[in-house]
Amino acid sequence: MTGLIIKSIIIGLLGGGAIAAGAARMFHSPESQAMGAFRTLGELNACKGDPIAHFSFGMGFFFNAAAAAVATGALTQDVFHRIVPNFAAGALLLKNKSVEETLYDPSKMIVTGAISGAVVVTFLNTLASVIPEQLSLIAKEILSPAASLMINPVMPIIFWLAALDAGKKTGVWATILGGTGQMIMGNAVPGLVLGILIGQSIEEKGFNKAVKVMLGIIIALFVIIAYFRGFFAKLGL
Amino acid sequence: METTNKNLKALLLANKTFPLLMALACAAIFAGTHLYIVYGTGAFNEIFVVQMLDEGLATGDYAAAAGFATGFLLARILEGPLVGILDIGGSLMTGVGIGIPAMLLAAGITAPLDNFGLSLLTGAGIGIALGLLIIAVRKAMPEGLSASGTDVMMGAGNKTGRFLGPLIIISAIQFSIPAGIGAFVGAAIAYSKDRPIAGGAILGAMLLAGVFAFM
Numbered sequence: 001m002t003g004l005i006i007k008s009i010i011i012g013l014l015g016g017g018a019i020a021a022g023a024a025r026m027f028h029s030p031e032s033q034a035m036g037a038f039r040t041l042g043e044l045n046a047c048k049g050d051p052i053a054h055f056s057f058g059m060g061f062f063f064n065a066a067a068a069a070v071a072t073g074a075l076t077q078d079v080f081h082r083i084v085p086n087f088a089a090g091a092l093l094l095k096n097k098s099v100e101e102t103l104y105d106p107s108k109m110i111v112t113g114a115i116s117g118a119v120v121v122t123f124l125n126t127l128a129s130v131i132p133e134q135l136s137l138i139a140k141e142i143l144s145p146a147a148s149l150m151i152n153p154v155m156p157i158i159f160w161l162a163a164l165d166a167g168k169k170t171g172v173w174a175t176i177l178g179g180t181g182q183m184i185m186g187n188a189v190p191g192l193v194l195g196i197l198i199g200q201s202i203e204e205k206g207f208n209k210a211v212k213v214m215l216g217i218i219i220a221l222f223v224i225i226a227y228f229r230g231f232f233a234k235l236g237l
Numbered sequence: 238m239e240t241t242n243k244n245l246k247a248l249l250l251a252n253k254t255f256p257l258l259m260a261l262a263c264a265a266i267f268a269g270t271h272l273y274i275v276y277g278t279g280a281f282n283e284i285f286v287v288q289m290l291d292e293g294l295a296t297g298d299y300a301a302a303a304g305f306a307t308g309f310l311l312a313r314i315l316e317g318p319l320v321g322i323l324d325i326g327g328s329l330m331t332g333v334g335i336g337i338p339a340m341l342l343a344a345g346i347t348a349p350l351d352n353f354g355l356s357l358l359t360g361a362g363i364g365i366a367l368g369l370l371i372i373a374v375r376k377a378m379p380e381g382l383s384a385s386g387t388d389v390m391m392g393a394g395n396k397t398g399r400f401l402g403p404l405i406i407i408s409a410i411q412f413s414i415p416a417g418i419g420a421f422v423g424a425a426i427a428y429s430k431d432r433p434i435a436g437g438a439i440l441g442a443m444l445l446a447g448v449f450a451f452m
Binding site: 004007008010011012014015016017018019021022024025026028029030031032033034035036037038039041042043044045046047048050052053054055056057059060063068069071072073074075076077079080081105106107110117121124125132134135138139141142143145146149150154155158159161162163166170185190193194196197198199200201214217218221224225228229230 | 242245246248249250251252255258259260261262264265266268269271272273276277278279280281282283284286287288304307308309311312315316317318319320321322323324325326329330331353357371372375378386387389390391392393394395396397398399400401402404405407408409411412416420427432433435436437439440442443446447450451
């Protein structure tokens, strides 16, 4: 047991710190290469820098993760996608309400992220069974459908409409690449994002060499992803 | 003190520190899989993905886990530098946490997963390599692309957050009447106090549904 606790603390410190700093970098993307997810960015924004909102959102998924940990030993992806970033942000916002000085600052998020990570991972690996099963079930049944609706179709639609509002070329490119993305990757958002990038570049700078190179990369990317996700096999190729 | 903080912030935002953050994150996630194999708890992934690894551990056939997870890893590693945000779910938690261990175990290499220290080191090594690869892809990306595409994307990213509150209320109402009432009353109170309604909806739903569950 002691071994498990010490290892959990180390894992939580390292992973929590890095992921929280990566989440802070999302607010400086694309200049800073970030790690997180578009949905994490959206959810962090949904809490608008209110510590109670960040904590309750993280806590809901924490109950859900506890249920999975007790049942199977899988802590769910939400530990690093949602629980740690929101706890880390909430802890900082208790003292300072300005998101620019807290949530957007990786040098602060890395600290509270590491602490949150250590606490959350250790708790889930040792004490998860003390959370009543009904409470975990309620959290799971309410949050999981909401989160999956958010990922598909709400986020694709919002990105799609944003692309359509950004001009004819952007709308056309985003629609083609978004549709391809939905077909190949199961979600349109990555394709829409690339379509917006390409469309806006063509709109402002014309069909230049950079756009052609980028298009080449995107087509290659889609073919590779299609192969690895078994899309060609589905077509019978 | 203020200047050290600013320097640290700038350093942590620089792209040269990205591989370092990747190393820490991958070390933790890879070691989480070590915990799962040794103690039966601690894998950073969804139940169904971990089950694929389980099948491999039980039967010795890791094809399902390796195929599924490395597909995600490759897709996300290529997409990350293009869009500016690396999706850690597919790339790190599934790819590095499940796919690479499955490949190692299939090849009969068990040491990095049996030993905690080695698992941290292996994870860190993988993280640095992937981080460098991502930064290299970024550098290779052609100049001359418009930056205004990013504004469109960020605007959309910010808008998605607003949908969460109503979605939680709808989902709570579908779950049960107490949860539903708790959710919209909580959201209304939160809104009247200028707070995000998502937080109020979750708190209200959990509170009322919890009270009814234990009555």
